[in-house]
Amino acid sequence: MRADAARNLAAVLRTGARLLADDPGTSISAIAAAAGVDRTTVHRRFATREALLDAVFQAKLDSAARVLDEARLTEAPVAVALHRYVEGIIPVSREWPVDTRRMMMADPKARGRREEQSRRLDDFLQRAADGGFLRTDIPEAWVRGVLDDLVDSAAHRFPDVEAPQAADLVVDMFLNGLGGP
Known part of the structure; x- marks a missing residue:
């Protein structure tokens, strides 16, 4: 995995953990925006919010x-x-x-x-x-x-x-x- 892709993944996971802890219904779009990445970047890696939550x-x-x-x-x-x-x-x-x-x-x-x-x-x-x-x-x-x-x-x-x-x-x-x- 490229260094920038690894950084993006780490940011998405950590941001997702924080936001999902506050609101388990947080959308992928909200997580992507808070992580500073495009929504499509998150969707390429995680097909659903549940897949992101599992990660x-x-x-x-x-x-x-x-x-x-x-x-x-x-x-x-x-x-x-x-x-x-x-x-x-x-x-x-x-x-x-x-x-x-x-x-x-x-x-x-x-x-x-x-x-x-x-x-x-x-x-x-x-x-x-x-x-x-x-x-x-x-x-x-x-x-x-x-x-x-x-x-x-x-x-x-x-x-x-x-x-x-x-x-x-x-x-x-x-x-x-x-x-x-």
């Missing part, structure tokens, strides 16, 4: 997969793995603000990838609970929801806080607010 989801899932791998959720000490995950996922959430949990993914493969990534994080949280880092008297869904909400808040309500500092705050709040006795 945005794939880009976010690719980024999230790298974060999960680099966090070493099954090998690293729990607190270290949690911090790595949070520090990595905050920039992903900022760059790709579209919420794959709430928006319908037409592509079953993308849905499956999201579910697999979610299971990896759930398994890690179970490991944290088994290791005494989290209270076991709180429902697992509640624990996961709190972590997701803390990450989302750090990423979007406090965009000026750098990811490492935001991760420090999120991990401290998470472990001390839900920490074991």
